[in-house]
Amino acid sequence: MKKIFTLAASALMASAAWAGVITLDLNANVNPATIEYGDNGVWTECYNDVDYAWLEFGDANGMFYLSHLLERESWGGYYWDGFTPAIGGDQTDYGQSGSSDGWIVNYGGCMAGGGCVINADGTVTADPAQPYLVGFYSWFYPDPSNQVMFMDKDGNSAFTPVGVYVCNHPWPYYGCAHGDGFSEGFAEGDYFELVAHGVDAEGNETTASINLIEYANGQLNALNDWTFFDLSGLGEVESVYFTLNSTDQGPYGMNTAAYFCMDKFQVKVAGTTALESLDADKQVTGVKYVNMAGMVSDKPFSGMNVVVTSYTDGTTSTVKVIK
Numbered sequence: 001m002k003k004i005f006t007l008a009a010s011a012l013m014a015s016a017a018w019a020g021v022i023t024l025d026l027n028a029n030v031n032p033a034t035i036e037y038g039d040n041g042v043w044t045e046c047y048n049d050v051d052y053a054w055l056e057f058g059d060a061n062g063m064f065y066l067s068h069l070l071e072r073e074s075w076g077g078y079y080w081d082g083f084t085p086a087i088g089g090d091q092t093d094y095g096q097s098g099s100s101d102g103w104i105v106n107y108g109g110c111m112a113g114g115g116c117v118i119n120a121d122g123t124v125t126a127d128p129a130q131p132y133l134v135g136f137y138s139w140f141y142p143d144p145s146n147q148v149m150f151m152d153k154d155g156n157s158a159f160t161p162v163g164v165y166v167c168n169h170p171w172p173y174y175g176c177a178h179g180d181g182f183s184e185g186f187a188e189g190d191y192f193e194l195v196a197h198g199v200d201a202e203g204n205e206t207t208a209s210i211n212l213i214e215y216a217n218g219q220l221n222a223l224n225d226w227t228f229f230d231l232s233g234l235g236e237v238e239s240v241y242f243t244l245n246s247t248d249q250g251p252y253g254m255n256t257a258a259y260f261c262m263d264k265f266q267v268k269v270a271g272t273t274a275l276e277s278l279d280a281d282k283q284v285t286g287v288k289y290v291n292m293a294g295m296v297s298d299k300p301f302s303g304m305n306v307v308v309t310s311y312t313d314g315t316t317s318t319v320k321v322i323k
Contacts, residue, residue, distance in 0.1 A: 024265040031056040041088035041108035049074035067147035081138035081145040089114035100181035109170040111224040116263035137258040144241035161231035162266035169259035183255040186215040198234030
């Protein structure tokens with residue numbers, strides 16, 4: 001069974017301050033210049049197959065590039081891949097027994113309930129009024145469909161990924177919970193995995209992975225809240241792309257719906273090489289693990305944990321993880 005998260009290190013990573021970190025802001029859109037959302041919460045130009053091979057977000061500090069329909073072919077408005085902005089955080093189950101038809105239009109949901117908000121005390125909440133990204137992973141075309149690139153203010157394309165907040169999309173979550181027109185409900189040992197691939201200037205790859213859903217110890221565990229995915233181990237790269245993998249496979253590949261949600265992608269610009277120490281007046285004083293029964297321990301429990309990190313200034317940060 002794969003670990004969903006590396007506990008203590010990742011809890012500190014999500015709350016510590018990095019030198020030179022820039023965070024993707026989906027309200028700072030450059031291309032398209034304006035983003036409108038339909039009744040289903042999805043960007044209305046999602047199926048535009050002419051203008052938007054790449055989406056651009058950023059400001060004077062740097063620019064994020066997110067792939068969207070790289071081959072510029074929507075097949076008459078019936079296909080898209082990569083990332084699309086969405087809003088609203090719809091958590092509705094549109095599946096029916098033996099059918100996935102209800103998901104075809106209603107693909108803008110997010111199990112967290114809205115865009116990721118990082119609060120001043122390090123806690124993370126969801127806001128339905130804030131946008132997030134829905135990623136659809138496709139192996140239909142040769143280029144990786146879910147790519148992220150970054151260029152800093154000086155035109156440098158090399159960067160070090162710090163991490164990104166991820167959560168489940170409703171379609172794969174409900175499909176893994178009870179099945180749909182394609183997938184089977186999960187059983188012991190099954191998992192649905194998100195893999196990040198870092199690609200450097202020479203084309204070499206490094207990877208990091210996190211299980212979005214897994215069935216372990218007789219229960220379904222799922223990342224349905226915004227959860228920090230540590231990408232620092234990818235090292236300095238020129239792009240990151242994401243793939244999905246599931247134990248539910250059929251003759252044509254993965255049966256689990258190939259969607260996930262993402263927000264607040266964080267990068268460290270070229271020239272900054274180490275985790276900056278926390279301010280002297282805000283040092284870590286302890287890390288505790290709380291399981292779903294409310295038990296507290298200095299060591300992680302098997303299954304779902306809430307990691308509570310305490311600081312010398314009296315504040316705490318929390319991250320939900322699964323071991």
